[in-house]
Amino acid sequence: MVYAFNWYNVGAVLPFLGRDLPASTFELGIVLGAFLVGAAVFQVPAGFAALRWGNRTVSILALGVMGLFSLASAFSPNWVVLAATRFGVGGGAAFFFAPALGLVTSYYPPGSRGPIIGIYNSGFSVGAGAGLLGGALVGASFGWPAALLVGAALLLSMTAAAPFWLPTTSPARRSKGFRELWDAATPVLLSRSIWALALATSGLWGAFYIVPQYFFDYASVAHPGWSVALAAILPTVMILLEIPGGPIGGWLGERSSEMRGIIVVWGVLCGFGILLIPFLPVLGLVGLFVFLGFADGVIFAVLYLLPTYLPEARGETLALGLAFLNSIQISLGSACAIVFGYIAGTVGYGPAWWFAGAVTLVPLPLLALVSGRRGTVVAPTRPPAGVPRAVRNPNRPA
Secondary structure, three states: OOOHHHHHHHHHHHHHHHOOOOOOOOHHHHHHHHHHHHHOOHHHHHHHHHHHOHHHHHHHEEEEEHHHHHHOOOOOOHHHHHHHHHHHHHHHHHHHHHHHHHHHHHHHOOOHHHHHHHHHHHHHHHHHHHHHHHHHHHHHHOOOHHHHHHHHHHHHHHHHHHHOOOOOOOOOOOOHHHHHHHHHHHHHHHHHHHHHHHHHHHHHHHHHHHHHHHHHHHHHHHHOOOHHHHHHHHHHHHHHHHHHHHHHHHHHHHHHOOHHHHHHHHHHHHHHHHOOOHHOOOOHHHHHHHHHHHHHHHHHHHHHHHHHHHHOOOHHHHHHHHHHHHHHHHHHHHHHHHHHHHHHHHHHHHHHHHHHHHHHHHHHHHHHHOOEEEEOOOOOOOOOOOOOOHHOOOOOOO
16 A cells, blocks of 8 residues: 555646646656656566565565655655656565565465455555545645655555564575576566567556546646546546455456456456546546546456466466566556657647557457466365365366
8 A cells, every 4th residue: 555655646746746846747747657667677677586585575675665765756856856766766666566466475375366466456556546635635735745755654664564564475585596597587588478468458557557647637737627636536536446346356357267358348448438538527537437446456456367377477486477567568658658748748638548548449459369268267165174275275277
């Protein structure tokens, strides 16, 4: 939750940043994009770090890195320095997400991870919603630096608490040499399924980042009569609806013989919905944001569940597989955010929303290249008394 708060608290104060630094819409897009570039560049190094030193160690240290750069960002004298510090926050975020998700999945056996991954993503949604609404309110009351300072304080507090909260799942690890790391990583980095899954959903990733980050600024331009609270509530509703969408999506994914179909159906509906943003009245936007939030939760729970069933991304290489998937998605998503900001600043928000809808829809056919079909997985059954958890359901696909 705290990690996600620091993704979205900057988007919540974009109008204040533009006024005080000062910065244009395009320059603010660079600030948002810099975070994503940092998150993309360090994804694969994060996967290698987790493979060598373990998910738990890497994810805890990453929280501290995020916290220090978030603290520095609150004292940025101009948008260039802010973009640089947000790049550092993104780097810390990269070292957290995939290792932390790998740690979470290690606590549960195969076949029961879908709802757990959904709950993990729901925690992200809670923090993102708090970042949007809380960041906007704190920024409006005390200035944009206060919103960033709150995020930094929360991150540093969690860094101190996490070693006591997160249980270990294995004995002390032996550090792997470069050759061992490369041999383990090569099947992941060359996986056609991971490449195709990442490319097919990069537009979705970018669109789901753009909509809540830019909507507050869009509302100030297209609907100047709206209050700060109303402009912040709509994207917050979207984020909060991801909370039930995540576990439900994970549950559906575990019980589906064709997980790719779930992504396609929900993704197409989202793409067409985003195209409609410039044309909808307030009530229509409320309905759309409710749908987009729930769909976001469903899609990304399935998206992060699917690699756990790929042979090349199981076990200790899962974090690297998820990191590589995120690296491709975020790289393209950051480019989408920058292009969106450029279009909005030069042509207007209408064409920018059409662009966001189009990049959601166009790459989805690449999912045909993903090895997504498998036998339907049934719900876990309760083992007889005395049976260790590790040997439950021995016939379940690994």
